[in-house]
Amino acid sequence: MPGNRQPRVRCGNEPRPAPAMEPAGRGAWAHSRAALGRLENLLRCSRCANILKEPVCLGGCEHIFCSDCVSDCLGTRCPVCHTPAWIQDVKINRQLDNMIQLCSKLRNLIHDSKLSGRHTFC
Numbered sequence: 001m002p003g004n005r006q007p008r009v010r011c012g013n014e015p016r017p018a019p020a021m022e023p024a025g026r027g028a029w030a031h032s033r034a035a036l037g038r039l040e041n042l043l044r045c046s047r048c049a050n051i052l053k054e055p056v057c058l059g060g061c062e063h064i065f066c067s068d069c070v071s072d073c074l075g076t077r078c079p080v081c082h083t084p085a086w087i088q089d090v091k092i093n094r095q096l097d098n099m100i101q102l103c104s105k106l107r108n109l110i111h112d113s114k115l116s117g118r119h120t121f122c
């Protein structure tokens with residue numbers, strides 16, 4: 001019977017079932033929040049201690065501030081460590097700014113999933 005020999009072709013690169021990456025309950029989100037919190041601590045202004053808004057540095061040291069917080073310190077000195085500042089014009093660190101945007105998106109995400117998690121226990 002010619003039509004009956006159907007070779008069973010096994011595809012070698014068949015996708016394996018992906019491991020479930022779902023967060024295992026509320027604990028996982030607590031970890032995410034803690035990690036986000038640590039990240040946000042790195043993105044705080046050295047002067048007002050809030051999350052940086054339009055981050056700038058003054059050139060002489062590694063402190064980073066909101067552009068508003070150091071507009072009076074440009075070309076003088078760092079308000080924290082008093083290193084002479086050689087930056088004369090505010091130059092916003094766009095890379096850092098992007099990170100801060102991402103962080104706030106992440107925070108919203110985590111916050112949302114926390115809220116929707118309540119339905120599980122209804």
Ligand SMILES: [Zn+2]
Pocket residue numbers: 045046047048049050052053065066069
């Ligand atoms: Zn600030």
Ligand SMILES: [Zn+2]
Pocket residue numbers: 061062063078079080081082083
């Ligand atoms: Zn400084």
